[in-house]
Amino acid sequence: MPRFTFHRLWAIVLKEFVQMRRDRVTFGMMVGIPLMQLMLFGFAINSDPRHLPTALRLGDEGPYARAFVAALRESGYFALTREAASEAEAAALLQRGEVQFVINIPHDFTRRLLRGERPAILLEADASDPAATGPALAAARALADSIFDRDLDGALSRLRARPGPVELRVHAHYNPENITQYNVVPGLMGVVLTMTMVVITALAITRERERGTMENLLATPVRPFEVMVGKIIPYIVVGYIQVTLILLAARWIFHVPLVGSLGLVYAVAFLFIAANLAVGITFSTLARNQLQAVQMAFFFFLPSILLSGFMFPFRGMPEWAQWLGSCLPLTHFLRIVRGVLLKGSGPADIAPELWPLLLFVAVAMAVGVKRYRQTLD
Amino acid sequence: MSAPAPDLAIDVRGVTKRFGGRAVVNGIDLQVRRGEIYGFLGPNGSGKTTFIRMLCGLLTPDAGAGTCLGYDVRRQQDEIKRHVGYMTQRFSYYEDLSIRENLDFIARVYDVPDRRRAVDRSLERLGLGKRSRQLAGELSGGWKQRLALAACLIHEPQLLLLDEPTAGVDPKARRDFWDEIHRLAGEGLTVLITTHYMDEAERCHRLAYLAYGNLLTRGTVAEVVRDARLTTWTVTGPELARIGRVLRGQAGVDQVVAFGNTLHVSGRDAAALDAVIGGVVDDAHTWTRGSASLEDVFISLMDTARDNFA
Numbered sequence: 001m002p003r004f005t006f007h008r009l010w011a012i013v014l015k016e017f018v019q020m021r022r023d024r025v026t027f028g029m030m031v032g033i034p035l036m037q038l039m040l041f042g043f044a045i046n047s048d049p050r051h052l053p054t055a056l057r058l059g060d061e062g063p064y065a066r067a068f069v070a071a072l073r074e075s076g077y078f079a080l081t082r083e084a085a086s087e088a089e090a091a092a093l094l095q096r097g098e099v100q101f102v103i104n105i106p107h108d109f110t111r112r113l114l115r116g117e118r119p120a121i122l123l124e125a126d127a128s129d130p131a132a133t134g135p136a137l138a139a140a141r142a143l144a145d146s147i148f149d150r151d152l153d154g155a156l157s158r159l160r161a162r163p164g165p166v167e168l169r170v171h172a173h174y175n176p177e178n179i180t181q182y183n184v185v186p187g188l189m190g191v192v193l194t195m196t197m198v199v200i201t202a203l204a205i206t207r208e209r210e211r212g213t214m215e216n217l218l219a220t221p222v223r224p225f226e227v228m229v230g231k232i233i234p235y236i237v238v239g240y241i242q243v244t245l246i247l248l249a250a251r252w253i254f255h256v257p258l259v260g261s262l263g264l265v266y267a268v269a270f271l272f273i274a275a276n277l278a279v280g281i282t283f284s285t286l287a288r289n290q291l292q293a294v295q296m297a298f299f300f301f302l303p304s305i306l307l308s309g310f311m312f313p314f315r316g317m318p319e320w321a322q323w324l325g326s327c328l329p330l331t332h333f334l335r336i337v338r339g340v341l342l343k344g345s346g347p348a349d350i351a352p353e354l355w356p357l358l359l360f361v362a363v364a365m366a367v368g369v370k371r372y373r374q375t376l377d
Numbered sequence: 378m379s380a381p382a383p384d385l386a387i388d389v390r391g392v393t394k395r396f397g398g399r400a401v402v403n404g405i406d407l408q409v410r411r412g413e414i415y416g417f418l419g420p421n422g423s424g425k426t427t428f429i430r431m432l433c434g435l436l437t438p439d440a441g442a443g444t445c446l447g448y449d450v451r452r453q454q455d456e457i458k459r460h461v462g463y464m465t466q467r468f469s470y471y472e473d474l475s476i477r478e479n480l481d482f483i484a485r486v487y488d489v490p491d492r493r494r495a496v497d498r499s500l501e502r503l504g505l506g507k508r509s510r511q512l513a514g515e516l517s518g519g520w521k522q523r524l525a526l527a528a529c530l531i532h533e534p535q536l537l538l539l540d541e542p543t544a545g546v547d548p549k550a551r552r553d554f555w556d557e558i559h560r561l562a563g564e565g566l567t568v569l570i571t572t573h574y575m576d577e578a579e580r581c582h583r584l585a586y587l588a589y590g591n592l593l594t595r596g597t598v599a600e601v602v603r604d605a606r607l608t609t610w611t612v613t614g615p616e617l618a619r620i621g622r623v624l625r626g627q628a629g630v631d632q633v634v635a636f637g638n639t640l641h642v643s644g645r646d647a648a649a650l651d652a653v654i655g656g657v658v659d660d661a662h663t664w665t666r667g668s669a670s671l672e673d674v675f676i677s678l679m680d681t682a683r684d685n686f687a
Contacts (some may be wrong), residue, residue, distance in 0.1 A: 216469035219433050220486045221458045 025287070026098065029295040033302065040306045040321070048135050049316025052100040055082040055093050058109035068121065068166070072103065073146050077136035094126050094173060096349050097335055101125050102131060112163055120167045127172035128342045129183045132313035137170055145167035155277045166284040174342045182257070184194055185250040186341045187310045190333040192242050193269070194304050195297075197235060201280025202293035204231050212291050214216035228372060232277050239273040242268070250341070260340035264347065268336050271357050278364035304330040378548050387432060389443025389450060394436060403590035404441065409569060409583075411535075413565040414562050415573040416667035418580030420679055423570045424590040426466060432569070433463045435504045446535050459487070461530030466540040468521045472514030476505055479513055480531055487532035495531055496660050503527040503557075519550035526557070537561070539570040543577065545566060555563050555580050575672045581681050585649045588682030598671055607631075607669035607677055610654050612640040614662030629653045632677055651680055 024322040056069060067080055072078045082099055084090035090102040098120040104122035106112075112119035145164035152170045175182045217227060224362055243266065250256040279300060287293035305311060307325035314325060326333045339345035341355075394402040409415045417425050432435040434454030442449070455573055467679040470479045472530040480499055484492045503523050508516075521543060527535065527641050539558075543551045547627045555577065557677040562582075565656060570581065578584055580597070585595040594601050612620060617640045621633045624642055629649025634641045644650030653668070658664050669677075 187652040212465065212469040213470070213471060214469075215435070215465050216463070217486075219435055219458060219461075219463040219465075220483070221455060221488075222486050 002150060023289075023292070026293045026295060028063060029292075029299060030244075033295075034297065036299070036302060038301060044307060044317045044321035044324075045312045046316040046318075047131065047312060049132055049313040050076045050136075051079040052077060052132070052136055053098065054101040054103060055084045055090055055099040056076040056080050057084045057087070057090055057102060057104045060105055060109040061241060062110035062352055063111055065105045065109050067149055068105065069103065071143055072140060073138045075143060077139045078103070088122065091104070095339075095343055096352065097126065097339060099126070101136070109166075116165075118165065118167045120169050120237050122169050122171065125171060126174060127176065127178060128174040128345075129309070129313060129336050130175065130178040130180055131183075133172070133317060134178070137172075140170075163257045178278040182342060183255045183338065184310075185246065185254045185256050186337045187334050188306070189243055189269075189337055190209055190245045190272065190330045191305055192246065193239055193273060193333075193340060194232050194330050196242065197239055197273055198280045198283065198300055199297040200235055201232065201277045201285060202283040203290055204235075205281060205284035206287045206290050206293040209284075224372060228281060228369070232281075235268070235277060236273055239269065243269050258341050258342065259344040261344075261346070264340050264350075265337060268333065268340075268350070268354070268357075269362060271335040271354075272329060275361045275364060278361060278368045281368035282364060282371055285368065289299055296364035304328050307331070307335050310334055326356065327360075329357055329360045332360075382554045385444075385567060386409055387415075387443075387445050387569065388399050389432070389441060389445070391441035392428065392438045392443065392450075393440040394424075394431060395439050400590050401439075402431070403498045405587075405590075407498060407585060407592070407595075410565060411567050412562055412565050412569045414558060414580070414583045416572065416578045416584040416674065417569060417587065418573070418578055418584060419571075419587035420677075423587040424586055426540055429463070429569070431573070432456045433461045433538050435463075441572055459532070462527050462532070462534035464529045464537070464539045464542050466544070466582065468513075468525060470521075470524060470528060473512060474655055476500070476508050476516075477509040479524065480528055483528045486558050489532050494605060499527045499531050518545045519547060522546050524556065525556070526669045530561075535565075535567065537566060537568045537570075541571050541573070543572065545575065551577070558581070575670075575675075577586050580673060587679050588679055589686035590683065593678050593682060594674075602669060602674055605669060605674040605677060606645055607643050607674055608645075608650050609641050609643040609667060609669040609673050610669060611648070612642065612662050613638060615658070616661075620657065620662070623656065624653065627653045627683055631679060632673070632678055634673065641670070641673055643669055643677060645677075 020030075054072075058065060058069070069080070072321060073080055078101060081095060084093060084102060086138070090104070093099045094102060100308055102122075102124040104124065106121075108121060109121070119145065123137070125137060127133050146167050147164075147166070201306045205214075208217065218224075247258070247262065247265070251258055282302070283293055283296040303324065307317065307321055308314070308328055308330040309325065309332065313346075314322060314331065317325065335353045336345075336350045339350055344350075383539065383589050385408055386664060391405045392402060392407075393404050394399055403514070406422075407428075417429075419425055419514070427436065431438050431450060434457045436553075437454075438448055442451060445457050446458075450457065464549045472480070474482065477496060477500065481492065484495055489495045490638045500509050503526065505520075505523060506526060508520065513521065516524065526542070537558075543554055546554065551574075559580070560569070562568055566618055572578060579607060581598075583595065584601055584660055586593045586601070594604055595607070596604065617635060621635065624630050625633045629646050630642060630653055631644045631646050632642075634643075642654065644653075654664065654666075
């Protein structure tokens with residue numbers, strides 16, 4: 001039995017360090033990924049989202065109504081970004097995801113308040129992501145009970161009795177039971193596609209180069225375009241199989257109410273798959289070996305999953321993180337898929353999320369094809 | 378574009394390729410006749426592979442011009458690719474595909490008419506028939522080389538570019554390979570082949586020798602040896618290492634190379650060499666004066682090139 005020697009162990013350790021230093025990309029990733037995680041988890045993620053965009057439908061301009069609205073704003077959870085003139089306009093704002101909440105204050109609010117009739121304030125919420133709306137709704141409920149305690153003094157102090165002077169009615173749209181799976185399962189479609197499409201394409205082309213088969217391929221009459229598209233098509237098919245599996249699971253295992261058009265989901269999925277494949281191809285032109293390709297894919301996947309609104313409410317993040325998140329295709333795809341499946345959004349509703357996705361595909365494809373060309377000569 | 382000479386498969390002049398400012402291939406002229414087996418020799422890194430890649434349309438030359446099979450090497454790369462079979466230095470077929478699947482793929486890429494029969498024929502001709510379902514990755518070096526040759530012949534090219542096809546292949550398989558190459562050349566195929574083996578160099582119709590991107594000599598084996606003007610003394614006997622030490626560095630002695638139990642002492646200046654040998658000749662050894670072997674010539678070329686270009 002040969003004895004353990006420190007010299008031999010040290011020889012291996014030294015060799016590993018030298019090789020680690022040679023592979024600059026891997027070394028960079030080893031430092032870069034923890035840094036990125038630190039930034040994202042430390043600064044970007046917030047499970048208590050505040051300043052959520054809110055539309056106001058104010059039927060009563062009286063001081064009590066104004067005080068109520070001001071108190072909501074003061075709570076920090078509601079940012080009054082829009083005024084809705086009609087119920088239809090308010091519904092459209094919710095549908096498109098432009099606002100998270102709509103506050104409806106009826107025209108006879110002051111009169112009924114003073115009569116002690118407990119006027120109702122209707123707080124409509126886009127509850128498709130329960131994590132985003134939960135804290136804000138809790139704050140609003142607490143507020144409704146105690147808001148006028150200071151204003152209702154003297155002869156009016158009898159109105160301070162419990163239950164509170166106003167009734168807060170909450171309509172949680174799209175997901176009234178606040179079931180997290182309703183939000184997560186459709187979102188998973190985007191996450192799974194991002195993970196597999198980027199890694200697989202990055203690997204498929206890098207592998208061809210690493211094994212030396214690329215040179216052979218290029219010596220044949222096959223065109224670079226044919227190689228690239230030919231490599232992509234099988235994975236588009238795989239992507240669609242994944243989409244189908246997730247939709248089946250959503251329907252039959254998680255019982256997610258799929259209210260929108262599945263055709264629209266499949267159509268947008270094509271764009272999203274294309275976006276991820278383009279990223280994968282770009283990585284494959286940058287990576288010198290398969291390990292680097294996987295690391296680059298991870299480098300893309302991590303912010304995608306954290307900043308897109310899949311795991312944590314998008315609107316809870318600071319502005320810079322939201323801006324970063326808006327550059328990622330997953331962010332827009334999530335909104336589209338959730339919009340279509342949970343809210344029944346149509347093509348017009350998803351248009352604001354569609355063009356960033358298109359832009360991303362165009363830019364990523366252009367970079368990918370250009371980089372791919374450069375690697376030939 | 379000038380009309381290509383009909384009997385030249387390769388006709389290029391002044392072909393140059395630079396990587397990062399360094400000329401890897403430096404103004405090479407090469408003419409290869411149709412049906413000829415042309416050997417391409419030179420040390421590692423001499424530019425052989427880069428030159429071949431320019432011939433088959435993988436790289437565009439930075440300078441120089443010419444034709445390959447009558448097609449312009451700068452502009453008609455697609456035409457060239459269709460009619461050239463290129464066998465890369467490293468095995469570059471798919472290890473996770475079977476032999477038949479590899480051949481079938483290549484046949485599809487080249488749009489070979491009547492593909493199934495072409496694949497069957499190629500399997501049969503190279504004796505791969507029984508192994509057609511085996512994965513390429515499981516094959517030994519010799520069988521991989523057969524597969525690679527079969528694959529680059531499947532579209533019936535007019536020119537074969539073989540980059541060190543026999544590296545790491547056993548002698549029997551090498552011999553079979555060369556018999557096949559000669560048979561193909563007999564059918565009119567032109568073959569440009571790089572090698573490090575002297576016995577293979579001697580089986581070529583003509584040779585070229587490259588070092589540091591420069592073409593140093595070319596011609597038949599006899600012409601190359603004659604043009605080197607090298608005189609070689611062969612010494613056999615005991616203590617050859619000591620004799621080597623004595624001779625090395627003396628004026629007139631250009632190189633001293635040990636070949637097993639003999640020592641080859643060569644020089645370009647025959648008179649000076651003879652004078653040196655005259656001073657050390659003894660009865661304990663057998664001293665024979667003759668002409669240089671191809672290997673002596675190549676070693677001499679390599680040494681001279683190192684002095685001139687490195």
